[in-house]
Amino acid sequence: MTAGTGEPVTDRGAGPKAPSARTLARRRRRASAARFWREYRTHRAGLVGLAALALFALAALTAPLTVGSDVSSVTGAPGQPLETPSGEFWLGTDRFGRDLLGLVVWGSRVSLLVGLLAAALSVAIGTLVGxxxxxxxxxxxxxxxxxxxxxxxxxxxxxxIALATVMSRSLATVVLAIGVTSWPTTARLVRAQTLAVEARPYxxxxxxxxxxxxxxxVRHVLPNxxxxxxxxxxxxxxxxxxxEATLAFLGLGDPTVVSWGGLLQDAREAxxxxxxxxxYLVPPGLAIAGVALAFTLCGRAVESVLNPRLGVAR
Structure with a gap:
């Protein structure tokens, strides 16, 4: 207190307040993300895969605007069944007279959604078990x-196939059938990493x-x-x-939605x-191969950035 004024004494020479732990954590995360992106950009194949995924995602998100939500409707199809490619229908029509290009674009929504959800379920189960x-x-x-x-x-x-056969035919069934049968590889990898982490002194x-x-x-093993x-x-x-494409091709997918595998099944039946x-056959097949290759290229690049000892080609 100052004499006669009753005001508290302040330390005018004190420096700026130290950042909080949350602020420091955010800074570390931003720095880690920037470092990851710098390393990822050095992988040409990873950049190609990322660009391809961006195109597929853009096509799926804008499908209601570019091809319309009624493209999958059988009633009132704009063309004749099995028309050859032309200026009006760039890829021709399917056996119901629907525009094949619009169906391929619309099918990307279902195929990507099922792939993402099934992979998330599979990895979640594998991580928990591992x-x-x-x-x-x-x-x-x-x-x-x-x-x-x-x-x-x-x-x-x-x-x-066994799970999809005994359960109702829906997208949820396909996601569940893929997710609960493909987790063991992740579980094995995560368990090995967990054993290595828990052997550390901290x-x-x-x-x-x-x-x-x-x-x-949660605080030590999972982040590692x-x-x-x-x-x-x-x-x-x-x-x-x-x-998902295989199950749909075998007739075990949801018959009420359009997917790339379902288009292949329709082409076979036609x-x-x-x-x-x-x-009729090539476009959905190329779409499946393209998106699978794009995710694989991105995955290999991510794996190489996170573990440089792998020495993945750039």
């Missing part, structure tokens, strides 16, 4: 990893300071396995899109192979 099996060990880990081994030796597509210090199982798994999970997710999306109508 972290818990690597952390708890003992009898729990033995039982869980034996179940994982059983899923690994069983053909994923056969299991997905995990022992966390336990000594009273850190419980949840604290160690997230780079692996991110790379695995980008690779799983391409596999999920291919699996006899496009025997009649040589390749404009």
């Amino acid at each position: 972290i818990t099996a690597g952390h708890f060990k003992g009898a729990y880990a033995t039982v869980v990893m034996r179940i994982t081994d059983w899923f690994l030796v069983m053909p994923t597509l056969v299991l997905a 995990i022992e210090r966390a336990r000594a300071l009273g850190g419980g199982h949840r604290h160690i798994m 396995v997230m780079p692996l999970v991110l790379a695995q997710t980008t690779l799983m999306i391409s596999s999920s899109i291919l699996a 006899g496009s192979v025997s009649s040589g109508n390749w404009s």
Whole structure:
């Protein structure tokens, strides 16, 4: 207090207030993201894949504006069945007289959505199983990893077909069938990384300071396995899109929606192979191959950035 005034004494020589822990965390995240992007840009194949994915995503998001939401309607189709490519219909028409180009663009919405959701479900299950099996060990880990081994030796597509057959035909069924049958690879990878992380000294210090199982798994293990999970997710999306196309081609998808696999099934039923109508078969097939390749290129680039020892070609 100053004499006679009663005002508090302030330290005019004090410097600026130190940033909070939350501010420092945001700065570190921004710096990490910028460093990741600088490394990612050095991978030419990854940039090509990212550009292709941007085009596919743009086509899917703008489909209601570019081709219209009624493009999949069978009633009132604008053309005649199985027309050849022309100025009016660039890819021709399907067996109902619908514009094939519009159907391919509209089908990207379903194929990408199912691929993303199925991959997210698969990676989530695999991450949960991998972290818990690597952390708890003992009898729990033995039982869980034996179940994982059983899923690994069983053909994923056969299991997905079995699930899709006994359940109702819908997009949710396809997502569930793919997600619950393709997680074992992620679980194996995450468990191995979890074991490596928990062997580090700071995990022992966390336990000594009273850190419980949840604290160690969420605050220490999960952040260290997230780079692996991110790379695995980008690779799983391409596999999920291919699996969705296969199920739809076999007639196990949702018959009320348009997808690339469903278009291939329609082309097969219309006899496009025997009649040589390749404009019906090739576009959805190329779309499936293109988006799967794009996600694979991005996944390999991400994997190389997060783990430079892999030495992936740039």
